[in-house]
Amino acid sequence: MEKKQKMSSFNSYTKTSNHENFIYFILFLSVITFSCDSNSDSRKIKTSIPIALMEDIDEGEGEKQDGIAEAQRMEFEQTKDISLGYIPQDRLIKATEELNVARRNGIYPNRVNALAWVERxxxxxxxxxxxxxxxxTGSQVTSGRMRAILVDLADVTNRTVWVGGVDGGIWKTNNITASPATWTVANDxxxxxxxxxxxxxxxNTNVMYFxxxxxxxxSDAVKxxxxxKSIDHGVNWVLLPAxxxxxxxxxxxxxAAGNVYISTISSLQGIPGSVGGIYRSTDGGNTWSTNISPSGLSARVTEMVISSTGRMHVTCGYYNSTAATSGYRYTDAPSTVASGTWTSPATTFTPVEFNVDMAVAGNTLYALPANSSFQTPQIWKSTDGGANWAITGTTPPISGSAPLSSGQGWYCLAIAVDPTxxxxxxxxxxNSYRSTDGGDIWTLNSGWVTGVxxxxxxIHADxxxxxxxxxxxxxxxxxxIFYSADDGATFADRNVGLRLKQFYACAIHPISTNYFLAGAQDNGVHQLNGAGLTSSVEVTGGDGAFVHIDEDEP
Incomplete structure (x- = not known):
């Protein structure tokens, strides 16, 4: 007899509130896949789950199929806005806020309040x-994807660090120098x-924004x-309505005056409702300017940095923008700059239309631009505050056994300069490279896998x-997150207890109560086996996704 794999979590429902079903469904559906070939440095894009669910599944002839894709399609169809065709994030936010208010006011019945969830x-x-x-190095520990790191300005020792997961909330350690560092979740x-x-x-270092x-x-980018904003040093956070x-x-x-600026990219998938450009608030985020990004340039703003001199530097253009509508600009008056008053450099760096990351120390800037193949064949440098740019003496390789970007310049670019x-x-x-002579010579600094x-x-890939x-x-x-105390010469992880991995799915052993398999974004498939699930073994690398344990032959 042909066996069918069974699913318990997707084909059954509990009698929970509509708000909670809505929240849990969206939180699950928001997780999607970016691919890494586990045996090479070839990196590919996979189709995201939400996008796949909005496409027709070719079931062919004969008996209708069932399984994970069909179960997720059902959940997606139950939670999307029919008129829009997707799940609106603003309604998730509203539902979460209503749920929090109801719980604080004791409106929800006891059966909901009595659910004792313990993070595992x-x-x-x-x-x-x-x-x-x-x-x-054999002993390094990994966590999940992050794009946000802040060294707390209120700590003169520079040991307090805040990080943000791509969909894992805000975390904090009071001593990044400790190994392991002790992480506490500020809000997830x-x-x-x-x-x-x-x-x-x-x-006012009690005021923070994310x-x-x-x-x-x-396709797995999280919207x-x-x-x-927090006004109590990260204890409580509220959404700024505007x-x-x-x-x-x-x-x-x-x-330096406390004005806040955000650079954004409008939806590249054509989802309406989002805006791109640069926006400024001079009243703590209560109100915001209209778009002040440089006139004539794309509203896809990829980079925005402020130097210790007060000069703001921005780049406009991303992925498939045109060269004519992409470029680099700067201003010495960010608090009053308008779209038409940005300064163009005398000589600039290219290309800008695909993606750029920049680093600044005083009047010295470095730019790491991706080209149309999303490689990084040049690194550029300016020593006069961005007025003029030149290619650095050499550039890390774009191919071979240890490429810098490996065609991923649209996805992961990072550059930093010593402020002193x-x-x-x-x-x-x-991989990563390092220079100690202003970019004349670059040395391989870390490898993403054994064999580099x-x-x-x-340091983990990407x-x-x-x-x-x-x-x-x-x-x-x-x-x-990985940490260096010697200007980047050596690194060690600071990931113990930093639970940010993006798990797509989990399979429960039908007999052993402590045995699980779970697939994670760019962190492989994990085997968890022990009370408390406090540690795991990454049994395969690259991208993990959906996992099964056969209920008849586990």
């Missing part, structure tokens, strides 16, 4: 013998967990829902953000 998932992981993606039950960037008001939504075009159209943030920054010595600079993509020759440093603070370098990406 590994605090650490190890590489299994069947995993083709070994870690160079917000209306939107897609933390894209974090900023802090230098005039922007939501990934800027990238990948945002606006800007959240920002609910800021879905895909590239940066959020504060200037602008000759020290680090770049990241698939020329380095003993391990570098999303680099932060340089004094002699500390913090590297965030698809495998969590």
């Amino acid at each position: 998932g590994s605090n650490s992981d190890a590489v299994g013998p069947s995993n083709g993606n070994g870690r160079i 039950f917000l209306g939107n967990l897609a933390i894209a960037d974090i900023a802090q008001d230098p005039t 922007a939501t939504g990934e800027k990238s075009i990948n 945002g829902g606006g800007i959240w 920002t609910t159209t800021f879905w895909n943030a590239s940066r959020i920054v504060c200037d 010595n602008a000759n020290n600079v680090m770049v990241g993509g698939l 020759p020329g380095t003993t440093n391990y 570098h999303q953000i680099l932060v340089w603070n004094d002699n500390q370098v913090l590297d965030g990406g698809d495998g969590g």
